[in-house]
Amino acid sequence: MWPIVFDGQFLMAESRLSADSRNGAADHPAAPRDADMPGAGEGAGAAFLYDSVRNLLEQKIAVGEVPPGALLKEAAVATHLGVSRAPVRRAMAMLAEQGLIRPADGQGYIVGAARARRLSPRELHDILAPSTEDMNRSATWERIFARVSDEITALLPFGTYRIQEAELGDYHDVSRTVAREVLWRLMDVRLIEKDRKSHWIVGQMTARDVRDSFEMRRLLEPQALANVAPSLDLAWLEGLAGRIDAAIASFPACGAGEIDAIEHDMFEAMYQGVRNARMLGSIRRNQIALNVPRLFRQHFPIRDDLPALTLYSQIVRLLSTGSINAAQVLLRTHLERAEPLVLARLRVLAMLPAPATVPYIVAVH
Amino acid sequence: MTELTLRVIGTSATLTEDLRRRAAADLPFRIAFEVLDGVACLRRGVMNPESYDVYDQWFYSLDVLWTAGSIQPIDTARIDRWTQVRVAGQLPGVTAGRSHGAEPAAQMFVQPDGTLGPKPVFGSAPQVGMLPTSYNVDGFAYGRELLSDTAPGEVESWAWLLDDRWHGRCTLGLDPAGTAVELALAARAAGLVDLNDPGDLTIEEIDALFDILMSRKRRGHFTRFWGTSEDSVGLMAAPNCVIGSLWSPAFYTLRGMGKDVIYAAPKEGYRGWHSGLCLSARADDEVRDAAYAYMNWWLGGEPGAIMARQGYYISVVEPLKDTLSEAEWQYWYDGKPASEDLLGASGTVAVRRGECREGGTYQDRVSKVAVWSTIMPEHNYLSRRWRELLEM
Numbered sequence: 001m002w003p004i005v006f007d008g009q010f011l012m013a014e015s016r017l018s019a020d021s022r023n024g025a026a027d028h029p030a031a032p033r034d035a036d037m038p039g040a041g042e043g044a045g046a047a048f049l050y051d052s053v054r055n056l057l058e059q060k061i062a063v064g065e066v067p068p069g070a071l072l073k074e075a076a077v078a079t080h081l082g083v084s085r086a087p088v089r090r091a092m093a094m095l096a097e098q099g100l101i102r103p104a105d106g107q108g109y110i111v112g113a114a115r116a117r118r119l120s121p122r123e124l125h126d127i128l129a130p131s132t133e134d135m136n137r138s139a140t141w142e143r144i145f146a147r148v149s150d151e152i153t154a155l156l157p158f159g160t161y162r163i164q165e166a167e168l169g170d171y172h173d174v175s176r177t178v179a180r181e182v183l184w185r186l187m188d189v190r191l192i193e194k195d196r197k198s199h200w201i202v203g204q205m206t207a208r209d210v211r212d213s214f215e216m217r218r219l220l221e222p223q224a225l226a227n228v229a230p231s232l233d234l235a236w237l238e239g240l241a242g243r244i245d246a247a248i249a250s251f252p253a254c255g256a257g258e259i260d261a262i263e264h265d266m267f268e269a270m271y272q273g274v275r276n277a278r279m280l281g282s283i284r285r286n287q288i289a290l291n292v293p294r295l296f297r298q299h300f301p302i303r304d305d306l307p308a309l310t311l312y313s314q315i316v317r318l319l320s321t322g323s324i325n326a327a328q329v330l331l332r333t334h335l336e337r338a339e340p341l342v343l344a345r346l347r348v349l350a351m352l353p354a355p356a357t358v359p360y361i362v363a364v365h
Numbered sequence: 366m367t368e369l370t371l372r373v374i375g376t377s378a379t380l381t382e383d384l385r386r387r388a389a390a391d392l393p394f395r396i397a398f399e400v401l402d403g404v405a406c407l408r409r410g411v412m413n414p415e416s417y418d419v420y421d422q423w424f425y426s427l428d429v430l431w432t433a434g435s436i437q438p439i440d441t442a443r444i445d446r447w448t449q450v451r452v453a454g455q456l457p458g459v460t461a462g463r464s465h466g467a468e469p470a471a472q473m474f475v476q477p478d479g480t481l482g483p484k485p486v487f488g489s490a491p492q493v494g495m496l497p498t499s500y501n502v503d504g505f506a507y508g509r510e511l512l513s514d515t516a517p518g519e520v521e522s523w524a525w526l527l528d529d530r531w532h533g534r535c536t537l538g539l540d541p542a543g544t545a546v547e548l549a550l551a552a553r554a555a556g557l558v559d560l561n562d563p564g565d566l567t568i569e570e571i572d573a574l575f576d577i578l579m580s581r582k583r584r585g586h587f588t589r590f591w592g593t594s595e596d597s598v599g600l601m602a603a604p605n606c607v608i609g610s611l612w613s614p615a616f617y618t619l620r621g622m623g624k625d626v627i628y629a630a631p632k633e634g635y636r637g638w639h640s641g642l643c644l645s646a647r648a649d650d651e652v653r654d655a656a657y658a659y660m661n662w663w664l665g666g667e668p669g670a671i672m673a674r675q676g677y678y679i680s681v682v683e684p685l686k687d688t689l690s691e692a693e694w695q696y697w698y699d700g701k702p703a704s705e706d707l708l709g710a711s712g713t714v715a716v717r718r719g720e721c722r723e724g725g726t727y728q729d730r731v732s733k734v735a736v737w738s739t740i741m742p743e744h745n746y747l748s749r750r751w752r753e754l755l756e757m
Contacts, residue, residue, distance in 0.1 A: 304479070351408050
């Protein structure tokens with residue numbers, strides 16, 4: 001949960017992407033999950049990288065592989081584990097807090113209470129290198145992607161902002177390399193861009209952005225739906241239809257989070273099996289306006305979402321019965337109807353005071 | 366019902382002390398007015414529907430309040446004079462289609478699917494999102510001394526707001542929903558920029574307009590910007606200000622103070638605005654009953670007369686024959702010369718015998734609207750550029 005401060009009021013903006021919608025995407029509709037997909041890939045129990053480093057060192061200290069008295073330096077450990085320094089720094093601070101290691105006089109930490117002894121690079125390599133495979137190294141960027149994405153999305157209606165790469169790394173406890181990777185991926189979905197001075201910029205979402213992206217979606221998504229329809233998993237479709245119908249039946253008690261999750265499945269998970277990577281890339285880049293209803297629902301009643309849910313239910317049922325043309329027609333209808341609502345909701349969001357920014361984001365008007 | 370206090374939020378345009386006193390005297394419950402500036406009022410309307418029962422502001426806020434779910438439908442069956450309601454002189458649901466920008470009340474009727482649309486649903490008493498009340502058409506004001514700088518036969522134009530002849534002596538309102546539209550009219554009239562529709566600017570048009578405005582501001586063209594009507598009176602009364610956008614009550618207050626100011630009827634046409642009343646989504650039971658009583662009172666004649674004395678029109682004119690004198694009706698609505706001195710809202714003589722309202726009858730004036738105040742589609746972008754202009 002990340003609080004967005006509005007003139008002293010706290011409105012809780014749930015990190016929905018990371019919670020609900022990811023769970024929604026857990027059952028993949030067609031192909032194995034693409035590890036490059038934003039929001040995908042965080043398996044059950046996945047810890048932060050510093051946790052993995054901490055666990056590894058803790059275990060090696062326990063069995064004596066890292067002997068008492070061994071002097072551990074951040075840079076050397078990072079090198080041998082093949083990770084950046086930030087997670088090692090954090091892991092060692094945690095181990096020190098546990099009392100397993102203690103700060104050395106100069107740099108680094110000493111294991112246990114024994115007298116310090118320097119390990120040769122060779123020794124350290126032999127201890128650590130074989131274990132790097134055990135560590136959960138699934139791309140660090142994935143762990144913070146959804147959070148960074150939410151932090152940036154919250155600002156879209158309000159103005160233009162600059163993102164500071166190094167500060168982003170500090171704020172989320174990752175290296176600058178990882179911060180950069182996250183930013184490149186956000187650029188890939190057009191959430192941010194680079195200006196002529198090579199600064200990372202969050203541009204203000206305009207009515208034109210919304211109209212243009214909807215025009216593209218109407219061109220692309222019905223075709224993508226037809227391409228992917230034959231390979232969609234029937235059980236997945238039926239599960240989705242059931243969830244949509246349940247949401248309709250309990251509307252509006254189903255809540256904003258469930259609608260976010262359903263829209264994630266309808267427009268993100270649905271197309272994951274599209275084999276034409278260029279088409280898929282274009283679709284992702286034009287779905288930026290999906291953030292508007294997501295953001296709107298964090299602050300306002302979901303009253304106007306019911307007609308869309310009804311259409312989603314019909315589309316999914318048509319897909320299950322192989323009526324692909326009819327599903328395409330309804331998808332087009334939805335995309336036509338959604339545009340004015342998204343524009344209206346963007347106008348509402350723009351009336352709110354701009355949320356307080358996180359330290360790595362600076363307003364540039 | 367006597368324990369109840371009806372909470373009304375709005376701007377100084379309509380929530381005047383005169384009106385509050387009259388409402389308190391006429392209605393069997395307490396009334397609390399909270400006067401906010403336009404932007405703050407809309408923000409409150411959107412974010413805190415629990416903090417008010419009735420929202421009184423311009424029609425362009427309707428779409429935003431409705432989308433946010435902050436207001437509830439108004440049942441016209443409970444509005445006694447509904448059949449007499451006219452929106453800027455027209456039957457509701459009939460748009461003039463002549464002017465740019467969003468027509469006032471273009472989307473006021475609740476549709477079966479819960480959205481707002483231009484036409485009532487056939488068959489039953491319509492439900493509306495906002496009840497039309499007061500409206501007017503605005504130009505700008507200038508001191509008579511300015512005429513000594515004009516060419517013979519030069520006609521009043523919005524371009525005067527950006528004219529170098531009055532460098533450093535122009536004041537404007539802070540709310541972009543009105544002022545940005547006026548400046549768009551001005552820049553276009555001055556031939557500085559090519560704009561298709563001043564009420565629906567594109568990103569490029571906004572950028573082109575603000576390039577001009579930023580450079581004017583940098584050169585010191587504008588004096589201070591005003592936030593409230595009182596503020597504008599103070600600015601225009603001061604010697605360093607000779608021209609500016611000004612609301613009608615401020616103009617008549619200045620006249621009442623003896624200032625020799627003229628209200629312009631720009632050749633490009635007026636900027637129109639229309640206001641109305643909304644019912645908070647949270648108002649229910651006796652609060653809702655009180656709100657309906659207040660809305661009916663608004664159309665009953667007294668508020669219409671109070672508004673008329675500051676230069677505003679009202680959506681139901683029939684009862685005005687009982688609340689305005691013949692001389693008042695003739696000056697304010699009919700565009701005829703005042704047959705006697707007329708008192709303005711502040712109780713001083715605002716109109717002297719023989720004076721004529723600029724622009725003629727109310728039908729004449731309304732037919733010359735060039736653009737209505739609006740939250741245009743690219744409003745977010747416009748507001749950001751606007752903040753940039755104000756903060757530079």
